Amino acid sequence: MEKPVTRDPGFYVMVAIGLAVMFAAPVMLDLFTIMQITQYVVLSVFALSLGYIWGFGGILSFGQAAFFGLGAYTFAVASINMGSTTIPMVLAFVIPTIFGAALGYFMFYGRLSDVYLGVVTLVVALIFWKLINHTAGPEYSIGEARLGGFNGIPSIPTLHVPGDPGAWLDPGQMFQVFMAFLIIIYIALRFLIASDFGRVSIGIRENETRASLLGYDVRKQKVVVFAIGGGIAGIAGAMWATYQAFIDPNSVSMEMSAKALVWVMAGGVGTLVGPIIGCILLQWLTLQLGTVDVVNSIAVLGAIMMILVLALPKGIVPTARSLMLGGYVLWKRNHGQGQAMPGKAVKE
Amino acid sequence: MRFGGVTAVDNVDFNLKDGELRCLLGPNGAGKSTFFKCLTGQLTPTEGTVTFAGQDITGAHTHQIVNLGVGIKTQVPNVFDGITAYENVRLSARRKHLKPMAKELTMHTLERCGITHLAKREVGLLSHGQRQLVELAMVLAGEPKLILLDEPAAGMTGDERDRLAQLVLESARSAAVVVVEHDMAFIRQIAKFVTVFNRGAIFREAMIDDIMQDREVQEIYLGKQANAA
Amino acid sequence: QSDTIKIGGLHDLSGALDSTGVPMNQVFQLAIKEINEAGGLLGKQVEPVIYDPQSNMSLYSQYATQLALRDQVDVVMGGITSASRETIRPIFHRYDTFYFYNTQYEGGVCDRNEITLGTTPAQTVARLIPYGMNLYGKKVYTIAADYNYGHITAAWVKRYVEENGGEVIETEFFPLDVSQFGSTISKIQGAAPDFVLSALVGTSHLGFYRQWAAAGMKSEIPVLSTVFGAGGTEQVIMTPEEGNGIISSFGYFEAIDNPTNKAFLEKVEAEYPDKDWVMSEISEVTYEGVKMWADAVAEAGTTERDALLEVLTSGKTYDMPAGKVKIDPKTQHAIRDVYIAELQDQVFEIKESYPDSPPTDTQMVCDLIENPDSNEHFEISL
Amino acid sequence: MDYTLVIALEMVRAVAWLVLLASGLAIIFGMMKIINFAHGEFLMLGGYTVVISTGNGVNEWFAMLVLAPIVVGIFGVIVERLVIQRLYGRILDSLLATWGLSMLMIGGVTMIFGNSVTGVATPLGGMSIGDYQVPRYNFVLIFAAIFLLLAIWAVLKFTKAGLIARATMQNPDMSEALGIPTRWVYMATFGIGSAVTGFAGALLAPMTGVVPTMGVNFIAQSFITVITGGASVITGTLSAAGLLGSISQGMTFLTGPVYGDAALLLAALVLLRLLPQGITGRIFKKSL
C-alpha cells in the first residue's frame, strides 16, 4: 500500500477489467448469466465492506450482516412506501453509516477489542435477526410495508431511472448500474487506503499503543472506519433487496455474516481484490453444486472450504502475489544477482 | 500509581525545565516505566497531578498529551510491525507536516538514526536493536518538546551506543529530554543532573558524579560499577 | 422446439429442509418415470430438470430464474415453505412459467399462473378443532411457530374454537430456533386447558413433544397438531411413547384404504426400497401435481399454460391415492378429501374422513374467474 | 408457591443447559483460541452417537455418559490432526475451516444415518412438584453440569496439565524451548474439548429432536456464553451461564420465548460493554 494508487498498474488493470465487463457483458451474455453475475457484483460490494474494515482497519466484525440487512430493510421499506428507489438507495447508505458510527462509538470508546469486539457485533446482528424474525404479525408494518417476519418482504420495487419511477431498469441496465457502484466503491476505497487517513488506520491495525503515542486518536479513527464499512454494507444490502425483489431475515443471519468473513479470508485479508474474488468463487461453487447431482451439495461445499484454507492459508490473492514475487526473485537468483546461500534446506 | 495491591509510583514530585536533559536511574522495578506511563496518559495516576507546559494533563488521553508535544520511546519497542521502517517514521512525521516536508523529515531522521539502509525493510522482521532505532526515529520525527526515552541503549554495542549518546545530546538542544537507562557507560556520556528512583519514590537528585559516589545509591543500584567510573 | 418436455423440480435436497425435500423429489421423479414408461407425452419423453436450493432462499430465486430463462421448462413443481414459494412465484409469473405448489400452507395465494394442491387451514383446522373439542372439551391452549404460517393458523384456530362455543385461553408463539419448552410446559399446566393445539414447525420445535412427554404430561393433556407429521419424518423421530396419541389432520395418510393408494405405495416401495421416510401429504400431493399436469397436457395436446388451465379447471375429478381431487376454478386450489388421524407406534391411524372439502379460506379473498391476472398472496384477515 | 419452585428449577436447568453447551467450547476457544464453528455439529454428533447406539440396543446411560464422549473425543483428535493443527494462531482461518467442517458433518451424517432416526425417549419420566409435572431428567442435566465443572476444575487445579496448556496457548515457541511438546498439548486439549462437547450433546439428545441440522441452534448461545465469561474456563463459563441463563429464562416466564432470547443477547451486550475482557477479564482474574 505504499506507492500511490496512481502509480500501481494493478489498480488500472482492475478498473479496466471492471469497465470491460460492465460494458461487454450485457451485449455478449444471455439474460440469465447477466442476472447471475449481477448477484456476484452485489455480494462483492458486501465482501468489500468487510474486507476494508478488517484488512485495513484491523476491525473484525462477526456481524457485518447487521449492516447488510439494515440497508436491505431500509431500502425495502422506504421504496415500498415512496414508490421510488433513488432516495431509498441513499437512505440505505446513510442509516447504516449512522448506525455503524453509533455502534462503533459504543464499542471503541468502551475499549472493546479483537474477538470481544467480534462477538459484540455478532450479538447485535443476532438481536436484529431475532426481532426481524418476530415481525410476522400484521401489527408489524411501517407505512405500506409489512415486515413479514421469517417470510420477509416480497415484491420490492426494481431500480429505476432517478426521478422517473416509471422507467424500470431491465436486468442488463441494472447490472451495469451495480457494476458502476462496485467500481466506484473499489476506486474510492483504494484512494482512501492510500490516503494518510488510510495509512493511519493501517498503523492502528499494527499497533494501537504506538498509534496513540504518535498522537492519533485511535478510537475516533476506528469509529470512522467502522461506519464507512457499515455504509458500504448497507448499499450492498439495498442492491440485494432490489436485485432479488424480496428480502428476508436471512440477510441478517449469522450465516450471512460468516459468509462475508469466509469470502474475505478465502480471497485474502489486506487486499481489496481478494474479497471480491473469494466471493465470486464461493458463490459460484454453491450455485454449481446445486445443479449437479452430487451426494450432498452442502457437504461438498464444506469439504472444498476446508481444503481451501489448508491449501491457501494466506488466501488466494496474497498467495498468487507471493508466488509471482518468489518466481521473480528466483529468476534474479538464476541470473546471478541474488547472493543466496549454498546448501539445501533442512527440515526443522 | 497503584495496581491492585502494588504501589508502583508513590507521590513523586518531579520538575523539569524546558530544554533540560535529565537522567532517571533506579533499580529494576523502581517504577520508572510506570512513571513514564503516567506522564503519557497510558496510565492515569491514582493520585496527584501532571502539568505540562503549564497545562494540567492529569487523566488526559494519550493522544491529547502527545499532541501537546510529548514523545516517548517505550521500554518494550512499540512499532508498526507490518509496514516498512519508512512508513513507520513517516506516520510520525506526518503529524505536524505536509506531505513533502514530512517526506524530507522522515528521510532526514532515518539518516540521523543511521538506519537509512533499513528504510524499505518490514519492521516486524528486523532485529531487536534495529527495532529500537526505528522507534527512536519515530519519536524524533514527531519533533516533541519533551522526549522520554525508556532504556534506549538496551542492546546496543560500543560505537552504536556512542552515536546514540550524540543523538540524545543533539536532541536535548531543541527539547527537554528524560532518559531512563541502566547502561552506566551510556549515562556517563550524557548525564549532568540525575534523579534516582527507588521503590516508586524519588531517592536522590544530584549531579551525576555525586550520585556515582553516593554510598546508598551504590547500595541499592550501582554495585561495583561505581568504582569503574 | 426441444425434443423433450421439460419439467422443473425445486426441492431442498440438502440443508435444514432436506428431510422434507428429499421425499418430495423422489416421488416427483417416480411420477415422471411412470409417465415416460407409459410412452411419455405428445410423443415426447418428459425430462426432469432438478436443482437443489439447499434450503437457501436466494438459491431458490436463482434456480427459478435459471429454470424459466435458461432451461425454459414447461412447468415447475416445488417450493416448500411459504417463504420459498413467495420467492419463486413472482419469478415464474413474470416469465410465464406454469407453476405447481404442492405443500399444505396457510392459504391465500391467488395467482393464475399457479396451481396449489396442498391443504389449507379451512380444510384441516376446520375439521381438527371440532373433533378435538367433542372429545376433550372447550378450553384450548395454542402454541404456534412465530412466523406467518403459525400466526395465521393460530388465528383460524381461534375462529373455529369460538365458532364451536369454546375459548382459546392462551396463544404462544415460538421463534423457529427455540428448543427448550420447560417454561411453556409449566405455564400450560397452570392454565389447565382441555387440550393443546400445536402449530409448531421444524426440528427444534420437536423438543416440545419430547419435553412434554418427559414431564409425564401425555397422560394428562392431549395434544392436537396442524402440522405434526407433515414432512413424514416427525412421527419416525419420536419414539412411540412420545408420539402416541398425537392427533393430526391432513389430506393424505399412508393408512388411506383405497386401491389407488395401495398400488401407489407398492410402486414407491419398489422404487425406493430403503427409504427412511413415511409417505405424507406433501409428497403424495407432489405426485398428484405431476400426474394431473401430465393428464392435462395429454388432453389439451399442448404444454401451453392457458390450454392446460382450461382442462384442469374444467371440474374434472382425479382419482388419486389421497382420494378424489378436483380443482376449484376460483382459486386454483384443490378440493379434496381430508382426514384426521391419531399416531400409534409411529403410524397414523385414520379416525375420520371428510370428502370434498373446499379451500373456503382462500375462496374468501380470491376469485381468478373475476380477475384472472391477479398475482398476490393475500393475508386472510379474520 | 409450587409455581415459583417450578420457575426456580427451570432457571437452574437453563443455567445447566448453557454450562453444558459452553464448557467444551470454553476449552477449545477459551484456551486454544480456535473458533470451532462446528461446535454445534460436535454436539449433534454426541446426540447421534446416543440415538444410533441405543437404537442398536446399547444401554442409553452407557451411551450418554461413556460412549458419546469417547466417540466425539476421538473424532476431535482426528480433526485436530488433519485440520486444526495447521491453524493455531490463525484464529479466523480456524473459523473458515471449521465452518467447512460443520457443513461436511451435517451432510455426512445425513448421508450416513439419514435425517429421521428415531430418538431416545427422556429417561426417568416425570415427577410432580405440588400440582405441576416436571421431568426428573432436569436434575440429571443439573448434576451433569455441576460434575463437568468440578471435573475440569480438578484437572486444571491439581494437575500441571492446565498450566502447560495455558502456557502453550500464550507462547508456543517459548513453551517448546521449555521442553513442552506443544503438538501433543494441542491435540489433547482439543480432544478433551470435543469429548466434553460430545458429552453435552449426548445429554441434550433426549430433550431435543436429534437431526443433522440441530447444531445451528446452539452455536451462537455457546459462543456468547464463552466470550462473556472471559478468559477463565470455569468461573467464566459458570458466571456467564448463571447470569445469561437466569435472565433469559426469567424473561421467558414473564414475556415468552422471543424476549427471553433477546434478553439473553442484550444482557451479553451490556456485560461486554462494561467488562470489555469478559466477566473474568476484570473480576475473579486469578480464578481458573
Added chain:
Amino acid sequence: MLLDVKGLSAAYGLVPALHRVDFHAMPGEVVGILGHNGMGKTTLMRSIMGYVKVTGGEINFDGKSILGTPVNARAKMGIGLVPQGRQIFPNLSVEENLHVAIPGNKTEVARTTDEMLELFPRLKRLLDRRGGALSGGEQQLLALARCLARHPRLMLLDEPTEGIQPSIIDEISETLASLTKKIDITIVLVEQNLDFITGLSDRVYAISNGVLDREIPKAELTDAGAVSAFMGFTA
C-alpha cells in the same frame, strides 16, 4: 566437546542471515559472542535451539547431530534458551512461569522453585504477580530463573543483561560464574556489555553480517576501540 557448530548457514526465506558459522563449546566452558545490531546473534541462538530453518552446515550436541530434532526435544536433551525480549508468559503468575518450566512431580517442582528463589531473591516478593506486569528487569531475571530451573547442560543467553540494573548485572555475573564452577553447565553468551562478557567468557568471538570467524584475544577485550575494530564497522 558439548556443542559443535560446523559451517552453519541460515536464512529467512531468501534473505541470508548466517553464513558458514563455525564454533564449538567444551563442557563447562563459557563462549561469548559479540556483534552489532542485526549481525545475526539472535539468529545463531535460535538456529541452535531449532527455531530457524538451517540452510547448510551441521549442529552437533554431545556428539550427536541435532538438525531435524524438534525444539522441545532439544530442550529435553538439555539445551536451554534465555531469549532476547524475555518471552515471559504474560498471563501466568511469576510462580507459574517457573512451574511450567520445571519437569517432574510436585516435590521436585517445589524444591527447584525454592532453589531458584535462592539464586534470584528479588523474585520472592513477586511470586503471584502477572508475568506481563513485571518490570523489564524483573522479567529478565525471571527468564534466567525459568531457564536455569530446567538444569540445562547448555544454556544459550541472548543479551541477558539488557535492561538490568548494574548491581544485579554483577550479581548475575557472579551467579553464573559460580554455577559454571559448581555444576557442569556450558554457556553460549550473546552480549553487548563488554565488562560482563569479558568477566565470564573463556573465549569470545565476533560476528558480523552473519559471518563468525574471528576470535577476539582476551587481551584486546578490555579496549572497547579494539573490539569495535574487530567487529567491523557498524552496519
